[in-house]
Amino acid sequence: MTEVMSHAVQLDSAYEQSVFGINDENLKVLGNLVGVDLFARGTGVSLRGPSHAVARAARVLAELESMARRGVVISPDAVTHAVNIMETDNPDSVADMLGAEIVSRRGKVIRPKTAGQKTYVDAIDENTIVFGIGPAGSGKTYLAVAKAVQALQSKQVKRIVLTRPAVEAGEKLGFLPGTLNDKIDPYLRPLYDALRDMLDPEMIPKLMEAGIIEVAPLAYMRGRTLNDAFVILDEAQNTTPAQMKMFLTRLGFGTKMVVTGDISQVDLPRGQISGLRLVRRILSGVEDIHFAELGSGDVVRHSLVGRIVDAYDVYDAKHEAKNTAPQAGTNEES
DSSP, X not given: OOOEEEEEEEOOTTTHHHHHOGGGHXXXXXXXXXXXXXXXXXXXXXXXXXXXXXXXXXHHHHHHHHHHHTTOOOOHHHHHHHHHHHTSOOSSOHHHHHTOXXXXXXXXXXXXXXXXXXXXXXXXXXXXXXXXXXXXXXXXXXXXXXXXXXXXXXXXXXXXXEEEOOOXXXXXXXXXXXXXXXXXXXXXXXXXXXHHHHSOTTHHHHHHHTTSEEEEEGGGGTTOOBOSEEEEEOSGGGSOHHHHHHHHTTBOTTOEEEEEEOXXXXXXXXXXXXXXXXXXXXXXXXXXXXXEEXXXXXXXXXXXXXXXXXXXXXXXXXHHHHHHXXXXXXXXXX
16 A cells, blocks of 8 residues: 655745745646646745655656756746656766856746756767767757757857758749748758747848858858867758768867757658668767767757657658558568
């Protein structure tokens, strides 16, 4: 029989409201996830439920308070991420993982929000080339841009180079209105948007004019050697193997490269091999190159996005298994 126990946790009055959330919403989320009843009592929380669940909830509350002390906004999503991290074997505390600041601008702080994102960010610090592979919303591009801005501001590099392959995803490039720059701009817009979150918007044109920040299609990289730069290749699932090799061999001295992509969203013509899929087989295990795999648990957009990603993964797995199963009447070993 499961032992039911009651326990009280006292919080610092300066941070209890941050931990509780609006109308105690954070406590409700924590209670549902862990399986305990939580009630705000002044600056404390009363917990009741199975002993193991009460102990777990108390540990999460302590981590949430520690996060609040570091200035982290405690949202229901943050509570969910904290609970998920507590279930892993990661030796770092939740506060250490989710409180790690990358860059900040006008009060907005960019931090990893999941264990997978923290591992990805650490890999960028520790390796020359990092591949960030994961679904939409997992932070692979956004965090890479944040690390690039951090490296520029700390003078680890002299410039940032952001690039993407201009591959058409449904719409035809030639039918878009405007000049060549106008046609290419939509492909690079997500990179501009990330930069605007991390730098003063009025500074970006000046940095681009000075060549400190360069945002260009992948074709512009051919024949170059990139030294003292932080280089990001986004949407790498839409590169061909030749384009991927061309990009990686642009690596110069003092340069760090991050390659991001989602292998489930390849827009190349049917039958064309994705350079991102192939490079994972070729370079896995090579020293100073790291492949960071992000999943639906690292999606930090609307929680429904993670469930959509999981549903598509299940569908794709079933579809692939059906297509590769031997047909009736055939010899599997022939």
